[in-house]
Amino acid sequence: MINKNIENSSHLENLDMFGLNFNFKVDGNEKFQTKFGTFLTIFYILFSIGLFLSFGQDLYLRRNPKVIYNSKVVSYEEENFSNRNFTFAFRIEDIAGNLIVNDSNYSFDVSYFQMKLNDKGEWENILLESFPFRRCQELNYTKQKEEFYNFSLAYWFCFDFDFMKLGGYWDGNFIYGLNINTRQCQYSKNN
Helix, strand or coil: CCCCCHHHCCHHHHHCCCCEEEEEEECCEEEECCHHHHHHHHHHHHHHHHHHHHHCHHHHCCCCCCCCCCCCCCCCCCEEECCCCCCCEECCECCCCCECCCCCCEEEEEEEEEEEECCCCCEEEEEEEECCEEEHHHCCCHHHHHHHHCCCCCCCEEECCCCEEEEECCCCCEEEEEEEEEEECCCCCCC
16 A cells, blocks of 8 residues: 655656556545656657757748649630520528628629739739629520529529620739629618
8 A cells, every 4th residue: 555645746757647546545636646757758759859959850940842833834724605505593591591682782783894913913804894784584584494404593683694704813914804892771761
């Protein structure tokens, strides 16, 4: 049986992280910690620091980096879209996905833009124009698509266009895209 007083236990033994767990208390502690366990813990910590210092030199001294880039940069192409091959529908929903029908509380501002990267590396606006949209039910081409996809566009807004170019991205040299701004009408009687 081990007889030790809590006052006589060494502070060094408190560092022992390899101490054994017991279901009973030994000298008022739930762990039986020894000086050998403390030395084993200190050896483990010093060994881990030594491994980090020896294997991590390239990391913290920033020399001999081994960087592998696995990306393929391709030039973007502009795509031609029309009502026949592209339907873009949008609407306002609440957090549960239910349509907000009262459109007197908000308005849409839809624009089509074309931007190109100039020789200085700056983006230039080539074209920025307002873009027409209507309820999808008012357009002729949506009825066939609703039947084909078995999806109702009754409470959606659709773009009305015959020809539009889309494509590019910020890491390329051009962007042709659409911008939809939703404005909430507050404290006003105007639409």
